[in-house]
Amino acid sequence: MLEVKDLHVTVEDKAILKGLDLTVNAGEVHAIMGPNGAGKSTLSAVIAGKEGYEVTQGTILFEGQDVLEMEIEERARAGLLLGFQYPIEIPGVKNIYLLKAALNAQREARGEGEIPAPEFMKLVREKSAQMQMDPSFLQRAVNEGFSGGEKKRNEILQMLVLEPKLAMLDEIDSGLDIDAMKIVAQGVNSLRSAGRAILLVTHYQRLLNHIEPDRVHVLVDGRIVKSGDKELALELEARGYEWVLEESVA
Amino acid sequence: MASEEMEQLVRREYKQGFVTDIESDTVPPGLDESVIAFISQKKDEPQWMLEWRLEAYRQWLKMTPPSWAHLEYPEIDYQAISYFSAPKKPEDRPQSLDEVDPKLLETYEKLGIPLHERAALAGVAVDAVFDSVSVTTTFKEKLAEAGVIFCSISEAIREYPELVRQYLGTVVPQADNFFAALNSAVFTDGSFVYVPEGVTCPMELSTYFRINAANTGQFERTLIICDKKAQVSYLEGCTAPMRDENQLHAAVVELVALEDAYIKYSTVQNWYPGDEDGKGGIYNFVTKRGDCRGDRSRISWTQVETGSAITWKYPSCMLRGKESIGEFYSVAVTNGRQQADTGTKMVHIGENTRSTIVAKGIAAGHSDQAYRGLVKIGPRAKGARNYTQCDSLLIGDKCGAHTFPYQEIGNSSATVEHEATTSKIADDQLFYCRARGIDEEDAVSMIVNGFCKDVFQELPMEFAVEAEALLNVTLEGSVG
Ligand SMILES: Nc1ncnc2c1ncn2[C@@H]1O[C@H](COP(=O)(O)OP(=O)(O)OP(=O)(O)O)[C@@H](O)[C@H]1O
Ligand SMILES: [Mg+2]
Numbered sequence: 122m123l124e125v126k127d128l129h130v131t132v133e134d135k136a137i138l139k140g141l142d143l144t145v146n147a148g149e150v151h152a153i154m155g156p157n158g159a160g161k162s163t164l165s166a167v168i169a170g171k172e173g174y175e176v177t178q179g180t181i182l183f184e185g186q187d188v189l190e191m192e193i194e195e196r197a198r199a200g201l202l203l204g205f206q207y208p209i210e211i212p213g214v215k216n217i218y219l220l221k222a223a224l225n226a227q228r229e230a231r232g233e234g235e236i237p238a239p240e241f242m243k244l245v246r247e248k249s250a251q252m253q254m255d256p257s258f259l260q261r262a263v264n265e266g267f268s269g270g271e272k273k274r275n276e277i278l279q280m281l282v283l284e285p286k287l288a289m290l291d292e293i294d295s296g297l298d299i300d301a302m303k304i305v306a307q308g309v310n311s312l313r314s315a316g317r318a319i320l321l322v323t324h325y326q327r328l329l330n331h332i333e334p335d336r337v338h339v340l341v342d343g344r345i346v347k348s349g350d351k352e353l354a355l356e357l358e359a360r361g362y363e364w365v366l367e368e369s370v371a
Numbered sequence: 372m373a374s375e376e377m378e379q380l381v382r383r384e385y386k387q388g389f390v391t392d393i394e395s396d397t398v399p400p401g402l403d404e405s406v407i408a409f410i411s412q413k414k415d416e417p418q419w420m421l422e423w424r425l426e427a428y429r430q431w432l433k434m435t436p437p438s439w440a441h442l443e444y445p446e447i448d449y450q451a452i453s454y455f456s457a458p459k460k461p462e463d464r465p466q467s468l469d470e471v472d473p474k475l476l477e478t479y480e481k482l483g484i485p486l487h488e489r490a491a492l493a494g495v496a497v498d499a500v501f502d503s504v505s506v507t508t509t510f511k512e513k514l515a516e517a518g519v520i521f522c523s524i525s526e527a528i529r530e531y532p533e534l535v536r537q538y539l540g541t542v543v544p545q546a547d548n549f550f551a552a553l554n555s556a557v558f559t560d561g562s563f564v565y566v567p568e569g570v571t572c573p574m575e576l577s578t579y580f581r582i583n584a585a586n587t588g589q590f591e592r593t594l595i596i597c598d599k600k601a602q603v604s605y606l607e608g609c610t611a612p613m614r615d616e617n618q619l620h621a622a623v624v625e626l627v628a629l630e631d632a633y634i635k636y637s638t639v640q641n642w643y644p645g646d647e648d649g650k651g652g653i654y655n656f657v658t659k660r661g662d663c664r665g666d667r668s669r670i671s672w673t674q675v676e677t678g679s680a681i682t683w684k685y686p687s688c689m690l691r692g693k694e695s696i697g698e699f700y701s702v703a704v705t706n707g708r709q710q711a712d713t714g715t716k717m718v719h720i721g722e723n724t725r726s727t728i729v730a731k732g733i734a735a736g737h738s739d740q741a742y743r744g745l746v747k748i749g750p751r752a753k754g755a756r757n758y759t760q761c762d763s764l765l766i767g768d769k770c771g772a773h774t775f776p777y778q779e780i781g782n783s784s785a786t787v788e789h790e791a792t793t794s795k796i797a798d799d800q801l802f803y804c805r806a807r808g809i810d811e812e813d814a815v816s817m818i819v820n821g822f823c824k825d826v827f828q829e830l831p832m833e834f835a836v837e838a839e840a841l842l843n844v845t846l847e848g849s850v851g
Contacts, residue, residue: 213821223807
């Protein structure tokens, strides 16, 4: 589903990703861990198409399509979704309005036409209930005045409504209390299916207790230096990153 | 000038003997007393009206255009303008929509203007393009039943001279400013509204009903009077881009609210801004002022401005009556090479008067805009309160927005609050929307509409929908 090969990315002439390889197959959940500043957010942002990053080398294929040739919105319409580490506030724009505009834009791209209003309302109510979000959140401006945890839940709500093929969730667990973590994890798990894939960026093993990954990767200094199964996350939790680094240099 | 001299000037009798050709429909370019006499005669006006105009003209001669606004434009040659011209003859106008600029038609379509109205707006020579006669008739009957007078200012001068004489120029005096003085001398068009005591006007009054009148007024004069406990909502303009041969527009709007009266004045204006270089755009110099003359009266200005090459406009409120309320809600959008200098004045004179200012400025392209707001609290305005919020949104990095808040506080018991923000349309916000699949243009319009929400919700429902569409059309192509 996602194939990243030898990806080199610079920001303002500073090399951030330095030859990164990553393959994610349909049906899988991958976790990316690694120290602060390693380039985890950069990776997901580049895949989603954020401007300001220069890809100097390498390729990104999503379902065989060259992602780097596509506009941001085209990537989203193709089924890529980025869950933000820091969700953005948009004053005056209702949450439900953004959801509807996004869903319809994606449906239109698939030739499905606009969703009928009652059907949309039903869908949105159902998904907010699943995320245990009060319906009043739908009427508030996008993320405006939301607490950190509410913003993250809102990201997952969008994901549930849009049903992407590949969801890249950047530190979706940061700022969540214990109950919210379970709600978010349950939301993510409900999307797991043979046709979808999930890429989780996280610092903590506890999220992976709730969302069990198929693969765990360690990203250090712009490269994936070690990959393994879920046991690797436990090992990282216990031992930190130092040993991985030493191992990779050796 | 000594006041004696002034009085003499004002009293000076209008000298007969001007050479005017009353048969002709147009005067040659230029302005002098004979031209004013010609206009007055054409309009069949009483003598006092002519004298009033001449007083204004004589004062105008001594005035100079304001130079403090944040605008740049070539000097206007006032002698090159023709101050009275009859509507274009049908044979001189486009004969069908095929002859009209396709770009203009495209815009009408995007704005959802009904087919049958497009021709009228584009100036096509068609008779009775839509059923305006019957609409106007039923409309007039309903108003008459309620005792509301709504007619052209010229008609009002002839039919209701006492009312006009009592109120005209009492809010915006003849010599208030350069453009108001010019308007007072030469105005030829505009609306008059009188709502009698205790009456709530049964419908929203709209200049829209005049769109098939052949000429848009270059020097419009509007006078609205709401008697005690009366209420009216007045809509000015329409969202369709209006082209006009006349580059200079200098309108005056006067509102008078007596005790417990409420006037809501909404404007959606979309004058032709000119081509990409600003050529051919309208210069719009407007004086709008409301007088809350009675206790507990209220005047509310709401405006959405997107057009003109140059806009110079400060709807204001004189809060004389105790506990009277003044409000100003504004969205100004500039794109291309447009310049706008707008704002408001809230003058608190009476006790416990309140005012609210919410101004939203959106600048895109190479445009430049300024918000200029004065809050003045007089010595007798005990307990007066003002809240001002002005926010600017920049799209791209070649445009500018400036805020100039002025405060003159003459009473220590007053409360004046001011908040201002300037933000760039955040790349982050755009990315966020696009990363959900929304295309860039829709994302911009969504963010901008969100930014303007506080003001749009003050507009009458129908207008609000039109205003949103208008905003989108105006900002088209401003990104990417
Ligand atoms: N716009 C930018 N300008 C300059 N440096 C940048 C920019 N964006 C990212 N960087 C740098 O790139 C590096 C990688 O950043 P990134 O956000 O991808 O790290 P991360 O792995 O997500 O870290 P964290 O765990 O703290 O979220 C950092 O050193 C960061 O400072
Ligand atoms: Mg990060």
